[in-house]
Amino acid sequence: MTAGAGRDQVIEVAYLAATALFILSLKWMSSPATARRGVRCGELGMVLAVGGTLLHHGIVDYKWIAVALVLGVIIGVPLGRVQMTAVPQRTALSHAFGALCVTLVGTAEFYLRAPAVPRFTMAVLAMEVILGSLTFSGSLMAAGKLQEVLPQRPITYRGQNLVNLALLAVAVGVAAYLVYRPQQTQLFPLIVGIPLAFGVLMIVPIGGADMPTVISLLNSYAGLAAAAMGFVLDSKLLIIAGALDGASGFILSVNMSKAMNRSFSNVLFGAFGQEPAAGDAAAPARPVRSATPEEAATILAAANRVVVVPGYGMAVAQAQHKVRELYDALTKRGVDVKFGIHPVAGRMPGHMNVLLAEADIPYDKLLDMDEINGDFPQTDVALVIGANDVTNPAARSDASSPIYGMPILDVDRARTVMVIKRSMAAGFAGIDNPLYYLDRTLMLFGDARTFVGSIVRELGGGQG
Amino acid sequence: MKLDLLTSLYVFMLAAFIGFEVIRRVSPLLHTPLMSLTNALDAIAVIGAIILVGEQKSTFSTVLGTVAIVAATSNLVGGFVITDRMLKMFRSSGPPKR
Numbered sequence: 001m002t003a004g005a006g007r008d009q010v011i012e013v014a015y016l017a018a019t020a021l022f023i024l025s026l027k028w029m030s031s032p033a034t035a036r037r038g039v040r041c042g043e044l045g046m047v048l049a050v051g052g053t054l055l056h057h058g059i060v061d062y063k064w065i066a067v068a069l070v071l072g073v074i075i076g077v078p079l080g081r082v083q084m085t086a087v088p089q090r091t092a093l094s095h096a097f098g099a100l101c102v103t104l105v106g107t108a109e110f111y112l113r114a115p116a117v118p119r120f121t122m123a124v125l126a127m128e129v130i131l132g133s134l135t136f137s138g139s140l141m142a143a144g145k146l147q148e149v150l151p152q153r154p155i156t157y158r159g160q161n162l163v164n165l166a167l168l169a170v171a172v173g174v175a176a177y178l179v180y181r182p183q184q185t186q187l188f189p190l191i192v193g194i195p196l197a198f199g200v201l202m203i204v205p206i207g208g209a210d211m212p213t214v215i216s217l218l219n220s221y222a223g224l225a226a227a228a229m230g231f232v233l234d235s236k237l238l239i240i241a242g243a244l245d246g247a248s249g250f251i252l253s254v255n256m257s258k259a260m261n262r263s264f265s266n267v268l269f270g271a272f273g274q275e276p277a278a279g280d281a282a283a284p285a286r287p288v289r290s291a292t293p294e295e296a297a298t299i300l301a302a303a304n305r306v307v308v309v310p311g312y313g314m315a316v317a318q319a320q321h322k323v324r325e326l327y328d329a330l331t332k333r334g335v336d337v338k339f340g341i342h343p344v345a346g347r348m349p350g351h352m353n354v355l356l357a358e359a360d361i362p363y364d365k366l367l368d369m370d371e372i373n374g375d376f377p378q379t380d381v382a383l384v385i386g387a388n389d390v391t392n393p394a395a396r397s398d399a400s401s402p403i404y405g406m407p408i409l410d411v412d413r414a415r416t417v418m419v420i421k422r423s424m425a426a427g428f429a430g431i432d433n434p435l436y437y438l439d440r441t442l443m444l445f446g447d448a449r450t451f452v453g454s455i456v457r458e459l460g461g462g463q464g
Numbered sequence: 465m466k467l468d469l470l471t472s473l474y475v476f477m478l479a480a481f482i483g484f485e486v487i488r489r490v491s492p493l494l495h496t497p498l499m500s501l502t503n504a505l506d507a508i509a510v511i512g513a514i515i516l517v518g519e520q521k522s523t524f525s526t527v528l529g530t531v532a533i534v535a536a537t538s539n540l541v542g543g544f545v546i547t548d549r550m551l552k553m554f555r556s557s558g559p560p561k562r
Contacts, residue, residue, distance in 0.1 A: 018508075022505050022508075023482060023486065025501065025505065026483070026486045026487060026490075026498075026501070026502070026505075027486050027489075029490050029494055029497070029498050029501060030486075030489040030490050030491065030494075031491060032491070032493060032494060032551065032554040032556070033556075035494060035497065035551045035554070036548060036551045036552070038501070039501065039544060039547050039548045039551060042501060042504060042505055042544065043544050045505075046504070046505070046507075046508065046540060046544075049508055049511055050510065050511065050514070053510075053511040053514050053515060054514065056514075056515050056518065058515060058518060058519045059514070059515065059518025059519065060518060060519065060520055061517075061518060061520050062518065064517050064526060064529075064530045065514055065517050065518055065533065067530070068513075068517065068529075068530045068531075068533035068534045068537065069533060069537050071534045071537075071538075072510075072533060072534045072535070072536065072537020072538045072540070072541065073537060073538075073541050075534065075537075075538035075542075076537060076538035076539065076540065076541030076542040076543075076545070077541055077542065077545060078542075079538055079539075079541075079542030079545075079546070080541060080542035080543070080544070080545025080546040080549070081545065081546070081549075082546070084550070084553075087496060087500075087546070087550075090500075090542075090546065091496075091499055091500060091503065094500070094503045094539045094542060094543060095503065097535040097536070097538055097539045098503060098506045098507060098509065098535070098536065098539050100531070100532070100535045101507070101509045101510065101513055101532040101533075101535040101536040101539075102509050102532075104513070104528040104529070104531055104532040104535075105509065105512045105513050105516055105528070105529065105532050107528060108516055108524065108525035108528040108529055108532075109516070109525075111522070111524060111525065112521050112522065112525055120469055215499070216499070219499055219502065219503070222503075222506055223502065223506055226506050226508070226509045227476060229509055229512055230472070230476075231469075231472055231476075233512050233515075234468070234472065235511065235512065236472070236475050237508060237511070238508060238509060238511065238512065239472060239475050239476050239479065240475060240476075240479040241505050241506060241508040242506065242509075243476050243479035243480045243483055244479060244482070244483040244486075244487075244502065244505065245483075245502040245503075245505060245506040246480065246483070247479075247480050247483025247484050247487055248483060248487045248498060248499070248502045249499075249502070250484075251484065251487050251488060252495060252498075252499065255492075255495075341492075343492060348495075348496060348499065349492070349495035349496060349498075349499065350492060350493065350494060350495030350496035350497070350498070350499075351496060353492070353493045353494070353495075353496065353554075354496045354497070354550050354553070357550070357553040357554045357555075358550075358553050360553070360555070362555055362556055362557035363493055363554045363555065363556060364556050364557055365557065366493060368492050368493075
């Protein structure tokens with residue numbers, strides 16, 4: 001056995017171990033108790049895989065590898081240290097980076113192999129760069145919208161879907177031709193460029209509330225692009241890691257669209273909420289009952305069971321720490337406080353859980369929609385903070401409502417409902433919420449953080 | 465290098481099934497850290513970029529590969545760092561401390 005062959009075997013074993021570690025890593029994510037072990041496991045797998053790769057016999061020069069690795073670490077560490085409220089845009093940005101890597105490697109591989117590219121290799125290569133480039137530009141757009149550098153409102157125009165689909169069809173057509181005739185290398189830039197444009201146009205009509213689905217979908221695409229790269233390079237490790245990531249993104253997107261009672265195509269092509277103004281002016285001002293922080297505090301203090309329902313508004317107002325003070329003040333008085341979390345609350349899957357965990361609220365108090373819904377009839381107060389459409393009873397009862405059929409948190413079944421809201425403006429979907437006009441509902445008008453802070457002061461807890 | 469297409473397809477299919485089964489069991493509580501972890505794992509694409517740069521077959525491929533390594537490594541490092549930061553925050557109410 002030559003030294004080279006021995007080295008190859010070491011690499012193969014390292015990759016095999018890395019694969020097992022990656023699967024274990026995801027398996028341990030199933031529970032918060034083992035999840036950190038899962039991260040260690042993933043890190044170890046990554047060290048093995050990268051270490052093994054550096055032994056590769058084809059590598060003749062390490063200078064640029066070293067420079068790039070160091071630069072990557074320099075950029076990566078701050079990206080890992082962003083504020084928890086910036087996690088959705090950070091995630092979108094990292095999808096973009098992952099896709100960028102895949103696209104660049106795919107492009108380089110094409111020009112190294114051209115003009116004699118075997119058909120199968122060309123097919124997976126085309127898939128790699130198409131998925132990679134549309135994920136890259138789409139994720140950048142999503143990150144821009146989440147960071148509010150770009151307008152959050154969906155932008156739509158007539159024939160939009162037709163234009164988008166036609167673009168994608170052209171890209172796929174060119175790819176198919178390249179499979180047939182890989183020597184036509186001048187066509188290759190088209191299967192990078194067109195999907196780049198498609199990625200931008202795909203995200204333009206998507207609004208904030210659809211972000212959880214879209215981020216998950218982009219996650220899935222990024223994984224599939226990496227798997228396609230695995231096929232090109234004949235690397236089982238890449239195929240497996242890509243398939244795992246693709247599966248994860250896919251499951252999350254299915255969860256998210258189920259939680260909105262919408263299909264993928266509806267999310268991507270539906271552009272919900274572009275005409276919110278239509279009914280506004282005509283709707284007569286219906287009476288609502290509002291309450292002051294003192295009144296809210298009195299009702300909360302007298303309650304036995306309180307369920308807090310957070311939404312994106314809580315994240316925007318950065319109210320999670322005040323909510324935690326409220327949780328402490330009420331718990332100290334013997335009130336049972338739980339949190340009811342809708343799958344699409346916030347801007348990405350699990351967004352609310354992370355914010356509340358950051359504020360140090362124990363995770364066993366954070367309950368999923370299905371777990372909490374049975375509790376509402378026995379709940380004294382449901383306190384809605386910055387959530388709207390996910391609490392709209394019209395989704396259950398009004399077949400003409402655009403959100404009819406969407407599973408909601410049944411807050412209207414609680415004895416008293418309190419809703420903290422800045423004004424009576426409609427939610428993202430531009431749909432009026434009948435919840436606000438119920439006799440048992442009290443509207444608490446104001447900024448979520450300030451209002452919760454005032455309630456806490458009234459309860460004699462918190463910093464005051 | 466002989467491309468064993470069928471084996472690769474089997475591997476992909478089995479990995480996808482494992483992925484579905486494993487990820488279905490992840491609590492919705494942890495969906496955000498799950499996404500940042502899979503992001504970090506997806507950065508395994510860096511191995512393709514490393515070989516590309518190391519082989520130095522053309523200036524074009526070396527330049528593209530270098531940028532690719534930077535992008536993937538920043539994902540890898542950032543992804544693990546933030547996943548761990550998030551998971552550190554999740555605590556159970558457990559036995560009362562006071």
